[in-house]
Amino acid sequence: MSRLRGLVADTRPLRNDHFRRLWRANIITVIGAQLTVVAVPAQIYADTGSSAYVGLTGVFGLVPLVVFGLWGGALADVFDRRTLLVFSTLGLIVTSALFWVQAAVGSTNVWLLLSLFAVQQAFFGINQPTRSAVLPRILTPDLLPAANALNTTVFMAGGIAGPLVAGALIPVIGLEWLYLVDSITLLATLGAVVRLPPLPVAGSTGKPPGLRSVVEGFGYLRGQPVLLMSFAVDLIAMVFGMPRALFPEIANESFGGPEAGGLAFALLFAAIPAGAVVGGVFSGWVSRVSAQGRAVIVCIVVWGLAVVVFGVAVGIAGSSTSLRTTMLVVAVVALAVGGAADTASSAFRNAMLQAAASDEVRGRLQGIFIVVVAGGPRVADVAHGAAAATVGTAVAAGGGGVLVVVLTVAAAVLVPSFVRYRVSLPTATVVEADPEPEAPGGQTPSRPRT
Template sequence: MDTRPLGVPAYRRIWMGQAVTHVGVGVTVVAVGQQVFELTHSSFYVGLIGIANLVPLVVFGLWGGAVADAVDRRKLLIVGSLIAWTATLLILAQAALGLDNIWVIFGAVALNSTGFAITGPTRGAIIPRILDPELVPAANALNSLVYSLGAVLGPMVGAVALANGKFAAAYTVDALLFTASLYAALKLPPLPPLGEVTRPGARAVWDGLSFIVRSPVLLMSFVVDIIAMVFAMPRALFPELTAERFGGSMIALGWMTSAMAIGSVAGALFSGWVGRVKRQGVALSIVIAVWGLAVAAAGLAHELWLVVAFMAIGGVADVISSVWRQSILQLYAPDEMRGRLQGAFMVVVAGGPRLGELRAGAMATGIGLSGAWVGGGIACAVTVLIVGLSVTGFRNYRAR
């Protein structure tokens, strides 16, 4: 792994803050789902947690990105962090007081998602301001590492907290760990906007989206990610596969759920070569095709270790794809547009997997588990190579 970005104090604090905070986020994800299920005994209500997250991410992701282009990004990051921390404290309070009201939980989840929708684009737009351009891909690989570690460690810590102290203990862990991210934001230098400042609002959001449409390289970086997630994301099929092939074992379900994150950690740890790849358009198309084929292979496997191994390979491909997509976005766009483009990026990253889960569930109902899983992976690989390599600007793009 290329660790040179950690030599920059401002980035190092952000990275360490995220490393600690994402473990807490993983704890709350597990605890909220389990608490809602215990209150309702309904997977439908557990599924509604995703909607409570998605709507603020779409609305405030786009708006927060526009604001990030018009104000001091340090101040906006602090505001968004305080909103997210307040939401975590509300979730903790409802558990400690024993309110047992799912609508309070949904409201707190939506507020937390609002804070994340503001901080996500802002933090992404800050990275190119505090690092030299050649360090940006390495920084994105380091960011992917902490996200993946959080996805692996957070649920484990959450399970221990729930077993020993119930929900209030789990939410307390998140509330305490979140202070690391807030501290990193407070220690940043002032980051006022550069270039032409556009008043945040619908017009600013529209200008950002129009810039993407007019830029084939940026547009295709979004399109190939949507192809990857909508065609090949199999997460909604994990419970059915567990029941059909592994006797409903929760151990099997746990391994499948963690497999991608395990692969992502491995991919990020050995990502030093990623920043040296210049033809990122071609490379991105190829690595997403690998993701699709790995998913298809996992759907054909009847041994748990093979399913986990192939999904981990998919996780490696996914984290490399994420690094290149984020780097293209950060370095191709002018600074005065980066916040808005990061907001659009967040909407795609958040919405794509949820659309993919809807696609997978609907196809499994219509044509069966294997057709939905394997067919989606193969369709992803074929489609991304055709689409990604057919656009001349994207095919010929070389990293700046």
Template sequence: MEEAGEPVRETPPRTGVRRLLMDTRPLRHPAFRRLWSSTTVTAVGSQLTAVAVPKQVYDVTGSSAWVGYASLAGLVPLVLFALWGGAIADSMDKRRLLLITNAGIAATSLLFWVQAAAGAQSVLLLMVLLAAQQAFFGINFPTRSASVARLVPSSELPAANALVSTVSATGMVLGPLLAGALIPLAGLPELYLVDALALCAALVAVWRLPALPPSDPSGRGAGAPRRAGLREVAAGFRYIAAHQVLLLSFLADIVAMVLGMPRALFPQLAATAYGSWGEGFALGLLFAAIPLGAVAGGLLSGTFSRVRRHGLMVIGAVIAWGAAVAGSGLSGSLWWAVAFLALGGVADMVSMVFRGAILQSVATDAMRGRMQGVFTVVVAGGPRVADLLHGTAGSALGARTAVTGGGVLVVVAMLALALTMPALRRYRAA
């Protein structure tokens, strides 16, 4: 697990209030610390590009529809390459694959900078670059996630996932705020350039990781070459079907995100239910509430990272998420709605931590990349399906009714899954 010559630093047991705060045990392992630091560097930078691309598309076209088309152009390669990338991650050295994909993401960010600095007005070029970057990301994310279980002991997987997820959630909060401040001061090209430089810096940390060759379940020895085609992708889905705990962990996330993610209704809520506060102010608070709650949950990960009943934690977290979303829909006050959404963010963080730990523990190393590929598709696709469902329901029933109903459906569906399929609630970490 550790690189030669780099022993783990022993730390005294945490007591009192320190035990409730972020569980940093995984950072004692040098290899994980490097992987985590590369994620830290790019978390904010990637959000700069996430803001800059739709802004530039809108500036060029003056149409929100084209912003939506550009989003779709990024989603399709993300889904396809996440599934295929998981199979690739199971068939070659993960460190090498991380270097290739990180370099690819950095190169596309540099090309974004070049076209913006040159004053290009081509939406097609933007969509092609976005599709290429999301394809690289689709391979990179499952590879990075699958590597975590090779770098820390299984008992520290929840803590490791909390550290990674907290950084990502922090980037979702700080990145857009920083982009909003920099655009009028520096301009779009500089946002792309900052992201590219951050990605180049992260390559150094990835370069210093140990080799992570694929496991070989046939017994021919670690690193034995394997294919990464459609047959291997299909084998990943058969593996999920054969392991009910994995299947239920994916279904739990689908229930939570598809039925309960209300972000498509935030503009309507800001304009109608909470317009007295100022539409822009209300909209910003609603969008920031969930990631802020997730950050708070990560900072307090010591309260739950040592729990062994991972299945029950997922069930409880999804039910808490649904209840919080329903509470936000019932709130007549903007501040109560934001408070409930923040609590939902805490619950979402807990769910993500333990779903990730279940996946990394139950799946063998030979299958872990493909499982993370499916995980990426679920995480990326679920909220987009929710946007369609909630947007339609909000137009027909009203925004607050749709939000409340979605939260209630999450609670009912998760309870039904937990009662009828006991594998998840019985699952306990070794």
């Protein structure tokens, strides 16, 4: 029994009142947010009948997320982070309510819908780096990997449950009520955020940040090879090893599914988040790893190898119809293993970023982190699509996995300080948030060693 407790998720961060309230609220709001993620493209397609208009959600979503993710991080290094979370959460509630209003009155103006989506993503861009920058103020460094694993598990579980619930409810209650549900569930997050203590940034001038402040965040990274590497290896993993753009073609041509949808299609898209959820449930080990740099390298290599196996399975299925079912199982399991490895990698990388960076730049670095996380897979969509048109889906996917392994190992050799990065694991682990800008509980948390 004790061995099993050591395998399942480390729930010690939930002993902290502030983190527990935020995490519980996130369970509700993530599902609500996913309802809107599904409802917006569904409404656009219903209004226009055009996939081209649906595709515009990528542009209208990514651009404000990048711009306000970076600027929001800069804001989080100047203003009280609790106040910023309250403001951005209210913005998300209002935009979700406006989605409901435009759907309820029967609006078919696609540009209004896309504009509301862009505004929503702007508020999200401010909210997320601020939320992540808060964690080191309410938890000690040894609990950050576990906290990030718990957050990732909820996010991935919402990514599975949200679309399933939305798909079932749209024909029954209509799109407008999905938007209203999103607005209501966000009230749980607002309640948790309001109950946080004041979280001012030590040494802040209180002046609104400009472009120079954002640039200074990138400048800080230049002098921090360990943190810079955490971004570099994530980009390697996502750009070369995320073959999701190929799933529709693979489901149809390699596994014999219909041109639109089908079981193989659904399984491929669900495999990575499902594996991530399982990895999160059994993430108890992450809190016992002090060599976090080495752990990130191992996790990303596992991700790359899983994608290689996926590519091989796709190639075999495409050349042998009798093995399609077996290879579909292999492909789905490989993607699930990759998803579990990505959960651990994300937990360690985010913990490194939260603990190793000084408090006055945490917000800006979290903004960069959000941009990398959001932008990497989108670059991968373009790269894999172009590669598949030339060499086929199996080679594009499997070859990308090989590149992940090779480039990650090369990066580890070139920056040995990243591999040597370790944190101490103090005995005292849980403290209550201090309303002052100093370390939690008035203690000085142990600093990571590089």
